[in-house]
Amino acid sequence: MGNADKIARETARFLDNLTEFITGEDQQLDESMDSLRAQGVDPEESLRQLRQTLSEHAPTWREKAARARALLAASFETQKARAHHTRSEIEGEIRETMDSMRALGAPVEAGAYHRNFEEARDEDLESLLEDLRFQRALLLKQQDKADSNG
Amino acid sequence: MTACRERAVEILRGPDGERLWLALLDYAHKLARRRGWRIDKTLPQGFSPGEIANDVIIKVIEGERIWDEAKEPSILIALKGMVRSDIGHLFDDYEASLIEPIERTCPDGSVRTGDSFHGNHPNPEQEFLHGERVRLEMTALDLIREAVEGKSELESIFLALYESDSPKEIAQLTELPIERVYSLSRELARIASKVTPARVAREARERRKHG
Numbered sequence: 001m002g003n004a005d006k007i008a009r010e011t012a013r014f015l016d017n018l019t020e021f022i023t024g025e026d027q028q029l030d031e032s033m034d035s036l037r038a039q040g041v042d043p044e045e046s047l048r049q050l051r052q053t054l055s056e057h058a059p060t061w062r063e064k065a066a067r068a069r070a071l072l073a074a075s076f077e078t079q080k081a082r083a084h085h086t087r088s089e090i091e092g093e094i095r096e097t098m099d100s101m102r103a104l105g106a107p108v109e110a111g112a113y114h115r116n117f118e119e120a121r122d123e124d125l126e127s128l129l130e131d132l133r134f135q136r137a138l139l140l141k142q143q144d145k146a147d148s149n150g
Numbered sequence: 151m152t153a154c155r156e157r158a159v160e161i162l163r164g165p166d167g168e169r170l171w172l173a174l175l176d177y178a179h180k181l182a183r184r185r186g187w188r189i190d191k192t193l194p195q196g197f198s199p200g201e202i203a204n205d206v207i208i209k210v211i212e213g214e215r216i217w218d219e220a221k222e223p224s225i226l227i228a229l230k231g232m233v234r235s236d237i238g239h240l241f242d243d244y245e246a247s248l249i250e251p252i253e254r255t256c257p258d259g260s261v262r263t264g265d266s267f268h269g270n271h272p273n274p275e276q277e278f279l280h281g282e283r284v285r286l287e288m289t290a291l292d293l294i295r296e297a298v299e300g301k302s303e304l305e306s307i308f309l310a311l312y313e314s315d316s317p318k319e320i321a322q323l324t325e326l327p328i329e330r331v332y333s334l335s336r337e338l339a340r341i342a343s344k345v346t347p348a349r350v351a352r353e354a355r356e357r358r359k360h361g
Contacts, residue, residue: 007288008284008287008288010312011284011287011288011291012284012287013312014291014311014312015184015287015290015291016184016315017311017312017313017314017315018294018311018315018338018342019177019180019181019184019315020315021311021315021316021317021320021335021338022180022335022336022338022339022342023173023176023177023180023181023230023339024317024332024335025173025224025226025227026332027169027173027176028169029168029169029172031336032169032172032173032175032176033172035176035180035339035343036172036175036176036179038343039176039179039180039183039343041175041179041200043172046171046172046175046200047168047171047172049200049204050162050167050168050171050204050207053204053207053208053211054159054162054163054211057208057211057212058155058159058163058211058212060163
């Protein structure tokens with residue numbers, strides 16, 4: 001090993017030792033905070049990250065229960081929203097969709113749909129609305145294609 | 151190994167958890183800087199020191215990496231070792247990756263084959279990068295030496311750091327009380343915090359300009 005290599009190794013060892021020495025085990029919370037701030041790191045944000053990491057990857061029973069409760073509440077809200085989506089609102093949306101399809105030149109037999117409105121169940125109306133939305137999306141796509149081909 | 155995971159989580163959630171986490175994070179940043187990382191840039195492969203530290207915590211609490219308290223009672227030392235290993239791999243991969251076919255015709259007309267490689271000789275790019283790193287490290291060391299010059303206790307700590315990184319061993323080598331060694335380590339940390347990679351690079355450039 002040449003002298004230059006020896007000096008390089010000693011330098012690297014010194015810097016490694018220095019890094020370990022100045023980040024000793026006894027480093028106090030405020031010291032780490034000051035040091036992190038000096039390096040441009042927000043310690044409060046870092047502590048939030050630790051809490052989040054622990055909560056996501058090693059949740060306590062309280063956190064698990066809170067998460068299950070939140071999921072249940074969200075699911076309940078969705079159900080409630082669906083239940084509150086009134087029949088007349090769905091019918092209104094069906095009409096709007098059909099109008100916009102007609103404007104695109106599609107021959108929509110409104111009468112046929114209207115006749116069935118009164119007999120159809122809520123689920124059937126929602127399904128019809130989904131179907132119409134899909135057809136309208138197809139129409140728009142076809143029209144875009146036709147426009148781009150001149 | 152579930153016990154190891156649970157114990158790690160218990161400590162990290164306990165009264166000392168936040169101190170340990172911030173100490174680990176500080177270590178990750180200092181170590182990355184020691185390897186030449188600049189604050190406003192990401193580590194090789196797009197990682198940040200904080201992500202490396204966080205990733206290590208996740209792996210330990212999910213059991214992907216094991217902290218065995220019987221072998222290493224200090225969780226901080228164990229976590230630091232993992233961070234050191236991960237950051238080391240990132241920089242080593244970054245500095246030494248060069249892909250080219252083994253068999254090719256060299257500029258002098260000779261044909262290189264697998265037999266042309268003896269042992270693990272570095273290629274010219276690796277040699278260049280190594281030379282650059284050594285130059286920066288020696289500049290950093292000089293800046294620290296200049297900062298401690300004339301302060302006898304810090305000078306003795308400086309010399310002892312060629313031998314050891316352990317405060318206890320450094321106390322023995324310097325014959326200073328251990329409490330004083332700890333207090334000097336804080337002073338040295340303040341000095342080292344001013345020796346930023348940007349300053350080292352600037353100083354190295356100046357030195358090169360002026361021979």
